[in-house]
Every structure is written in C-alpha cells, then in structure tokens.
Amino acid sequence: MPETIIIHLTINGTGRSFRTPPGRRLLDLIRDDAGQTGTKEGCGAGECGACTVLLDGLPIPSCLVLAASCEGHEITTVEGLVHDGSPHAVQEAMVETGGVQCGFCTPGVIMTSVALLENSIDDREEQGRRLAGNLCRCTGYEKIFHALEVAGTTDD
Amino acid sequence: MTKIQPPLGGSHRRPDAMAKATGQTRYVGDLALPGMLHAAIAVSDRASARVLNFDVASARRMPGVEAVVTADEIPGDNQVGVIFPDQPLLVTDRVRMVGDRLALVAARTPEEAWDAARAISPAYEDQPGVFDPEKALDETSPTLHGTDNLLHTFQVLRGQTDPDHLDADVIVEAHYEIGGQDHAYLEPQACLAVPEGDRITISASCQCPFYIQQAVARVLAIPLASVRVEQAPTGGAFGGKEDYPSEPAACAAMLAWRTRRPVRLLYSREFDLQVTTKRHAMVVQHRWGADKNGRLVFAEVEAVLDCGAYAGLSTVVAERANVSAIGPYAVPNIMVRTRIAYTNNLFGGAYRGFGAPQVSFAAEATMDTLAHRLGMDPLEFRRINLVTPSDPLTCTDQPLAAPQMAQACLDRAVKDSEEHQIAPRAPDSWRRGRGISLALYGINLHRGGQFLDRSSAVVILQPDASVIVRVGLTEMGQGNLAAVQTVTAAALGIQPDKVQVWQPDTTTVADSGPTVASRGSHSSGRAVLDAIERLRRRLDPIAAELLGCRPEDVELADSCARVSGGGPSVPLIDVTREMAARRIETISTGWYRSKPRVFDEATGMGEPYASYAMACHVVDVAVDPDLGLVRVEHVAAAHDVGRVLHRTAAEGQVEGGVVQAMGWALTEELKLDQGRLLNPSFTDYLIPTSDDAPPVTVALLEDAPGRGPFGSKGLGEPAFIPTAAAIRNAVCAALDVEINRLPLTPPVIVRALAGNHRFKHLME
Ligand code: FES
Numbered sequence: 041m042p043e044t045i046i047i048h049l050t051i052n053g054t055g056r057s058f059r060t061p062p063g064r065r066l067l068d069l070i071r072d073d074a075g076q077t078g079t080k081e082g083c084g085a086g087e088c089g090a091c092t093v094l095l096d097g098l099p100i101p102s103c104l105v106l107a108a109s110c111e112g113h114e115i116t117t118v119e120g121l122v123h124d125g126s127p128h129a130v131q132e133a134m135v136e137t138g139g140v141q142c143g144f145c146t147p148g149v150i151m152t153s154v155a156l157l158e159n160s161i162d163d164r165e166e167q168g169r170r171l172a173g174n175l176c177r178c179t180g181y182e183k184i185f186h187a188l189e190v191a192g193t194t195d196d
Numbered sequence: 197m198t199k200i201q202p203p204l205g206g207s208h209r210r211p212d213a214m215a216k217a218t219g220q221t222r223y224v225g226d227l228a229l230p231g232m233l234h235a236a237i238a239v240s241d242r243a244s245a246r247v248l249n250f251d252v253a254s255a256r257r258m259p260g261v262e263a264v265v266t267a268d269e270i271p272g273d274n275q276v277g278v279i280f281p282d283q284p285l286l287v288t289d290r291v292r293m294v295g296d297r298l299a300l301v302a303a304r305t306p307e308e309a310w311d312a313a314r315a316i317s318p319a320y321e322d323q324p325g326v327f328d329p330e331k332a333l334d335e336t337s338p339t340l341h342g343t344d345n346l347l348h349t350f351q352v353l354r355g356q357t358d359p360d361h362l363d364a365d366v367i368v369e370a371h372y373e374i375g376g377q378d379h380a381y382l383e384p385q386a387c388l389a390v391p392e393g394d395r396i397t398i399s400a401s402c403q404c405p406f407y408i409q410q411a412v413a414r415v416l417a418i419p420l421a422s423v424r425v426e427q428a429p430t431g432g433a434f435g436g437k438e439d440y441p442s443e444p445a446a447c448a449a450m451l452a453w454r455t456r457r458p459v460r461l462l463y464s465r466e467f468d469l470q471v472t473t474k475r476h477a478m479v480v481q482h483r484w485g486a487d488k489n490g491r492l493v494f495a496e497v498e499a500v501l502d503c504g505a506y507a508g509l510s511t512v513v514a515e516r517a518n519v520s521a522i523g524p525y526a527v528p529n530i531m532v533r534t535r536i537a538y539t540n541n542l543f544g545g546a547y548r549g550f551g552a553p554q555v556s557f558a559a560e561a562t563m564d565t566l567a568h569r570l571g572m573d574p575l576e577f578r579r580i581n582l583v584t585p586s587d588p589l590t591c592t593d594q595p596l597a598a599p600q601m602a603q604a605c606l607d608r609a610v611k612d613s614e615e616h617q618i619a620p621r622a623p624d625s626w627r628r629g630r631g632i633s634l635a636l637y638g639i640n641l642h643r644g645g646q647f648l649d650r651s652s653a654v655v656i657l658q659p660d661a662s663v664i665v666r667v668g669l670t671e672m673g674q675g676n677l678a679a680v681q682t683v684t685a686a687a688l689g690i691q692p693d694k695v696q697v698w699q700p701d702t703t704t705v706a707d708s709g710p711t712v713a714s715r716g717s718h719s720s721g722r723a724v725l726d727a728i729e730r731l732r733r734r735l736d737p738i739a740a741e742l743l744g745c746r747p748e749d750v751e752l753a754d755s756c757a758r759v760s761g762g763g764p765s766v767p768l769i770d771v772t773r774e775m776a777a778r779r780i781e782t783i784s785t786g787w788y789r790s791k792p793r794v795f796d797e798a799t800g801m802g803e804p805y806a807s808y809a810m811a812c813h814v815v816d817v818a819v820d821p822d823l824g825l826v827r828v829e830h831v832a833a834a835h836d837v838g839r840v841l842h843r844t845a846a847e848g849q850v851e852g853g854v855v856q857a858m859g860w861a862l863t864e865e866l867k868l869d870q871g872r873l874l875n876p877s878f879t880d881y882l883i884p885t886s887d888d889a890p891p892v893t894v895a896l897l898e899d900a901p902g903r904g905p906f907g908s909k910g911l912g913e914p915a916f917i918p919t920a921a922a923i924r925n926a927v928c929a930a931l932d933v934e935i936n937r938l939p940l941t942p943p944v945i946v947r948a949l950a951g952n953h954r955f956k957h958l959m960e
C-alpha cells in the first residue's frame with residue numbers, strides 16, 4: 041500500500057484535495073485536515089452519531105467511513121449548513137426550542153434532522169426511529185422532536 | 197425568530213446554543229496548539245494484585261514517544277483523592293481496581309501514545325479481591341486499605357429505634373439490589389495542559405475547575421496561584437465531571453511539566469467507560485410497618501454502598517443517601533443505617549442524585565408493596581402518609597417550609613397523567629401498568645459539605661450598558677449560562693442579550709466549589725445579585741443626579757434608570773456613559789455563602805439541608821409478558837421549582853432527567869466480572885435513544901418560593917430521582933409481580949414472571 045494517497049472531495053461546497061494515509065477516517069480528515077471541528081467524536085465506533093455528516097445528502101457516521109472511499113463525493117458538515125451567515129432552519133429551530141444543551145450531540149443530531157426533513161419525514165414515530173442512531177444524554181429528545189416540528193413548518 | 201421576551205421565566209434563546217448548533221463551540225478535542233503532544237495512560241487490567249516490576253524502557257523507545265512518567269518522577273504528592281488521601285495518581289506496588297494508573301505517556305500522535313501505553317505491562321501477582329459490598333464488610337474479607345473495608349457509617353435515629361419494639365399491623369421486609377450507572381456524557385473526559393515557566397494553564401471539560409487547581413498544585417508541588425484552570429465547554433457531565441477530571445488533568449499536567457510542551461489528553465469511549473467513576477451500586481434492606489388504617493408506624497433501612505477501590509466522594513454521597521431514605525413521608529419511628537464498603541470494583545463517584553435515587557427507589561417500591569398488603573390503592577396510601585402542614589417534619593426532624601408541595605406535586609402529576617391521551621406505541625398484547633413515585637430533595641450541599649458552599653461572581657458594567665459576568669459555577673449543558681444571564685438581566689432591568697456570561701476560570705473568580713447538588717443557578721445567581729447590589733452603590737448616585745432624585749429612589753427597568761413609582765427615566769446607557777466619563781469603578785465582586793446549620797451526625801437529627809424541593813412522577817408502561825421488554829409510554833412529572841428562571845432550560849432538565857433515569861431503570865446494566873467492565877461500549881451498554889424516549893408532560897409549580905435568586909429552587913437532580921421507582925411500580929402493576937432490583941432488564945422481568953410465564957415449562 042502507498043504511504044499516502046491524494047483524495048479529492050467537496051467539503052461544504054468547496055472542492056479540495058488532501059494528501060493522506062490510505063487508512064484515514066473521514067472524521068479525521070474533516071476535523072484535522074480540513075479544520076472543520078464542528079463534527080464531533082463521541083465513540084469512534086458508529087454507536088453515538090456525534091460524527092454524522094451528509095455524504096451526497098445521506099447521513100453517515102464519519103468515524104466508520106474511510107476518507108478514501110469518498111473520492112469525488114460531496115460532504116456537508118454542520119458548518120456547511122450556514123449560508124451567507126444565515127443558519128439553516130434546523131439550526132434555528134434547535135436553538136429556538138431549547139434542543140441544545142451541552143451541544144456535543146447537536147451537530148450530528150442536526151445533520152440527521154436535515155436529511156429527515158429533506159425526505160419529508162414528519163411522523164414523530166418514524167423520526168424517533170431514524171434519529172435513534174444519534175444519542176443525546178442531556179435533553180431526553182423531547183425538544184429535539186419539537187425542533188423538527190418547528191423546522192418542518194419553517195422549511196416549506 | 198429573534199423575538200425578545202422579558203427574561204425571567206421566559207424562553208429566550210440560550211446564549212450558548214447557536215455557537216453549538218453551528219459547530220463553532222470549541223471543546224477540548226477541538227483545541228490544538230503548535231508542538232502539542234498527546235497523552236495516554238497505562239492502566240491495570242486486573243482488580244487486585246501486587247505489582248512485582250514493570251519496565252517502561254521499551255515504551256520509551258517506541259515511535260513518537262517523547263516521555264514516559266512513573267510515580268517516582270512526581271514532584272509533589274502522588275495523591276488525587278478528593279476527600280481522603282487514599283488514591284495515588286500512579287500506583288507503585290499494588291493495584292486495587294481495573295484502571296489503576298501505572299505510567300503516563302506523551303507522544304506525537306494519540307495513536308503512538310496509546311500504543312506505547314498498552315505496551316507497558318507489569319508482572320503481577322494476583323491477590324484475592326472482594327467484589328460484593330456486603331461480603332466486603334465481613335471480617336474475613338481481604339481488605340483494600342487498613343484493617344477493614346468499612347469506610348464510614350451514617351445513621352438516622354428517630355423515635356423508637358429498638359428493632360424488637362418496632363411492630364405494626366402490616367410489615368414489609370424487602371431486599372433491594374440496585375445497580376450502578378455510567379454517566380455516558382457524550383463528550384468523554386478531556387483536558388489540555390499548557391506549561392509556561394513556573395506556571396501552568398489547564399483547559400478541562402469539568403464541573404469544578406477548583407478541584408483540578410488543587411489536584412494539579414498538589415501533584416506538581418506548586419502554589420495554587422500558579423495553576424490556572426479554565427473550564428472548557430463541557431459536553432455533558434451529570435456528576436461524572438465533578439471529582440473525576442482532577443485525575444486526567446493531573447496526568448496531562450505531569451506530562452506537560454515534564455516535556456515543557458502542551459499536552460492534550462482525550463479518553464476514548466471505551467477507556468472512559470472502563471475506568472471512570474460510576475453511580476454507586478447499593479444494597480438496601482427494608483423493614484417497614486404500617487397500621488391497619490394505612491399509617492406508617494416505623495421504617496428500618498440498612499443500606500450498603502459499593503464504594504469501589506477508593507473513597508472519592510463516597511462519604512458525601514452516602515451522607516445524602518442516608519437522610520433521603522424515607523422520602524416525603526411522615527414516619528414516627530425511624531432507624532436508618534448507611535454503610536460504605538470498599539471493594540475491588542470500579543469506584544463510585546458523584547452522579548446526578550448523589551445516592552438519593554437508590555434509596556428513593558427502595559422507599560417508593562416498599563410504599564407500593566405495603567399498599568398492596570394493606571389492600572389499599574398506592575396513591576391513597578401515599579396521600580395518607582405524606583408530610584403536611586400539620587406534620588411537616590422530615591426524617592431528621594427538620595420542619596419543611598412548604599410541606600404542602602408534596603401533595604400539590606402528587607395531585608398535579610396524577611392529573612396530567614390522567615388527562616394525557618396516550619398514543620400507544622406497544623402492541624395490544626402487552627400488559628399495561630401505571631406507577632407513581634415521589635421525591636423529597638434537599639437543595640444544595642449537605643451540612644457535611646457546607647464548607648464548600650460559597651460562590652464568587654464578578655460583574656463588569658460596560659460604557660454601552662452591556663455587562664460582562666463571571667461566575668465560579670460551570671455550564672455543562674444544564675443551562676447555568678442562561679440562568680445567570682437571566683438573573684443579571686432581570687436584576688439590572690436590561691435585555692438578556694446585553695449580558696455575556698463567560699465560562700469559569702480560576703484566575704477571575706474565587707473558589708466557588710463544585711457545580712453539583714443542583715446548586716448552580718442558586719449559588720452563582722445569589723453571588724451575582726450581591727455583586728449587582730454593590731455595583732449599584734456607585735451607579736445609583738449617578739443615576740439619581742441625572743434624574744434629580746434621591747439615590748434610594750432609583751430603580752432599573754426596561755433598560756432605563758427611573759424614579760421609582762413611575763417617575764421620569766433616563767436610558768441606562770446615559771448612566772453608564774456618565775460613569776465612564778467620570779472614571780467611576782464599574783467592576784464589582786459578589787459573594788454568596790449558605791448560613792451555618794445544626795446537624796447531629798450520631799443521630800442524624802437536624803438540618804442537613806437549608807431547604808427542600810418536592811417532585812412526583814407518574815409513569816405509564818407497557819410490558820411484553822413474553823420477552824420482558826418494557827416501553828415507557830408517558831411520564832407526567834410535577835416539580836416544586838419555586839420560580840422558573842428560564843423555561844425551556846428548566847423543562848429540558850426534567851425531560852432529560854426522566855429519560856436518563858429511564859435508562860438506569862431499564863437497560864443500563866454495568867456488567868462487572870472481577871471488577872472489570874464487560875460492556876464498555878454503547879453497543880453493549882444501552883442508553884435511551886429517541887426511539888425509546890417517552891413523551892414527558894412537565895409541570896413546574898411556582899407556589900412555594902425557594903431561597904435561590906427570585907425564589908428559584910434547584911432542579912437538576914430532583915428531575916432524575918423519582919422516575920426509576922415509578923417505572924418499577926408500573927411494571928410490577930402491569931405484571932402483578934414484585935421485583936426489587938435494578939435495572940429491570942428482560943431476563944429480570946422474565947424470571948420474575950416465573951410460573952406465570954408462557955414458556956415456564958422451558959425455564960425449569
Ligand atoms: S463518533 Fe461516530 S458514531 Fe460515535
């Protein structure tokens with residue numbers, strides 16, 4: 041295996057290339073190489089969802105994905121949801137409803153929520169099932185559900 | 197979306213929320229400095245052994261390694277025990293638990309550091325260990341420190357306490373086995389140490405920067421003033437970052453001191469689960485009696501806490517458990533004995549509720565069992581026995597200021613539960629049950645910890661009428677920044693967005709103790725109010741001059757100074773500009789300390805707490821009678837909060853507390869084998885997900901003012917305490933069984949069904 045490889049991908053709308061060891065996790069590339077530290081590591085094992093980012097719009101745990109496997113794809117992180125200084129409707133809603141406490145789960149929760157709303161999943165039961173990969177120890181999830189409701193109505 | 201509401205009791209945006217939601221908040225793991233090294237810790241993988249020898253020379257030669265430190269290189273005391281000096285930072289000849297530290301490594305990458313740490317493996321000679329807290333108290337058990345394993349005994353003795361004379365029409369005896377719990381904060385332990393000449397700065401994810409300051413100064417043998425600790429944004433804590441972070445901080449500080457470079461230490465999830473403190477597992481034996489009219493006659497409680505290998509905060513946890521063992525019930529004759537036993541298990545530490553959830557679980561379970569034996573409705577039985585204005589004494593003979601709030605919380609939770617339309621999520625074939633539980637919560641630190649109960653604040657009024665506030669109590673998600681911001685804004689009559697509250701730093705405020713015991717908004721809020729009062733001695737005369745009134749007639753409201761009673765007003769900014777122009781001091785300090793209280797440790801009589809809060813939870817569950825699965829369908833939670841400071845933050849405390857307690861009650865099992873945790877991952881240690889979380893109806897009752905700012909009371913811990921017992925009572929009602937252990941995992945429930953289980957023939 042080569043010492044390093046070059047990976048090209050789009051992060052938050054900007055095409056970039058990185059020279060990196062082939063085994064690098066997408067999470068480390070995002071946080072350490074691209075300097076986007078909004079994405080968090082809560083377990084490193086695909087269990088907590090704190091590292092969730094969107095890969096071509098699909099929420100994935102970036103701690104389980106090899107950066108090299110994202111060659112040519114598009115990654116969106118929590119920083120990339122802010123456009124021209126305006127936060128995304130989900131970010132606004134999470135703040136407005138009190139869905140943010142310690143904030144460590146928040147970036148991951150927000151990324152999954154964005155994908156839920158983009159797929160028009162508005163049934164609470166279904167939302168609960170799909171958010172189950174994003175652990176939150178602080179909120180009891182009630183206000184996160186509320187945020188989804190609020191963002192769902194501001195979105196359209 | 198930027199609507200501004202009057203601050204007190206409102207739901208204005210929390211000041212820390214948007215930075216967190218956009219990924220701008222920098223937790224320790226997001227901080228990196230040029231030349232920074234990464235720390236790792238070599239730990240014992242066995243619970244009781246002699247360390248014969250160990251060699252770090254080969255680890256020193258591993259790639260990337262810059263330093264390996266052992267006990268003999270510690271310049272100061274090799275000691276990190278927060279109350280008792282029983283815990284070394286680095287062990288030398290003996291390990292007493294899995295996770296005991298042997299050596300510290302600093303390397304260029306985290307991987308290199310942990311590889312080297314794992315390569316350090318001493319030669320051990322295994323020693324017999326003790327893993328059962330009751331057995332640990334036998335004289336024949338191997339001891340951990342000194343001559344026996346009994347760390348301390350607390351008691352409550354009230355009325356007739358001779359067991360031979362305690363008799364009643366109906367007596368319930370029960371034995372409760374209550375499991376521990378991991379805090380499972382989403383951000384694992386993390387700290388960064390930066391040396392600078394003869395001093396050092398620590399940034400840590402923590403609940404008490406002052407504990408860290410003391411530990412680092414002790415280990416490095418430098419003055420307290422040479423250690424600066426700033427609390428980093430903290431990704432959840434729940435008690436797990438009260439006492440424990442001193443240990444990783446001392447490790448990082450040692451390595452930074454030695455290498456003269458910044459050193460960061462981040463725990464992996466697995467390491468965090470394996471070595472950090474836990475909620476104490478407890479064994480509680482009950483003998484409670486009631487007369488045939490349903491009045492409690494006596495309560496006998498024998499509790500043993502599994503301390504684990506080091507004392508940590510176990511004595512203060514046990515102290516709270518001891519006086520919380522009876523709950524909000526009037527019982528004439530009480531005998532509580534609470535003992536703490538050293539074992540070779542992982543050591544217990546602070547965890548939301550601090551011993552009260554375990555003993556409350558037992559009390560509320562016994563209340564249900566007694567009601568059943570009496571043929572009474574558990575709700576009615578509770579009503580008969582609650583403290584009331586005519587019988588307002590706690591089990592320590594302390595009169596409650598608002599005993600009626602027990603009944604008020606009960607009535608409200610029952611009403612909210614009955615009115616809630618459950619959308620059942622479990623199949624029809626599951627059995628349904630409802631359970632109830634109450635809590636009497638002593639607010640702030642116990643009398644034994646009162647020496648810590650003080651708090652410092654600094655308020656700096658800016659020329660543009662905005663305000664900088666520093667307090668000594670921490671934000672860890674619970675909303676202390678929002679609470680302090682709200683209190684400041686309300687006291688100065690300005691909008692909350694004009695107030696910036698910055699994280700604690702030991703160089704800006706004096707030692708304010710830990711952010712625990714639901715004391716954050718109380719203690720920091722009161723200190724801020726004191727600072728503002730002192731500030732106004734300088735502000736009011738200037739405002740009075742501008743207004744043409746007497747200083748004592750100045751009031752602050754609507755961002756103005758005005759003559760009280762509706763007279764003329766000037767914008768506050770005119771006053772602050774005038775103060776700046778005249779070079780008047782606009783910085784002010786504030787201080788809060790609780791009043792001394794009387795408490796007799798031998799009898800447990802007196803005032804363990806300054807004041808109390810009540811809570812009642814009513815829970816609906818559905819239980820699968822075949823597989824023993826439990827779904828919590830709804831929780832109604834009524835809390836006596838005094839006054840709401842920030843509404844969504846307060847609701848969030850209750851919702852989060854309920855769900856965290858649900859995890860403890862149902863799924864969060866610490867599987868220990870010879871002191872080693874067998875399930876150190878979120879795949880095997882199950883905390884509740886969004887799919888498990890029930891809707892929670894929160895009622896915040898503001899009828900009885902507390903002693904906090906504007907009449908508020910602490911809420912973080914009472915939110916947790918009643919839930920588990922209410923779930924247990926609901927499950928037992930659904931299945932018509934009696935289960936006296938936690939967690940209520942499917943095997944526990946199936947076993948309890950025994951003869952009634954559909955597949956009983958397979959279980960024989
Ligand atoms: S850090 Fe990736 S799932 Fe937990």
Ligand code: FES
Nearest residue numbers: 142145176177178
């Ligand atoms: S807000 Fe703390 S883990 Fe979700």
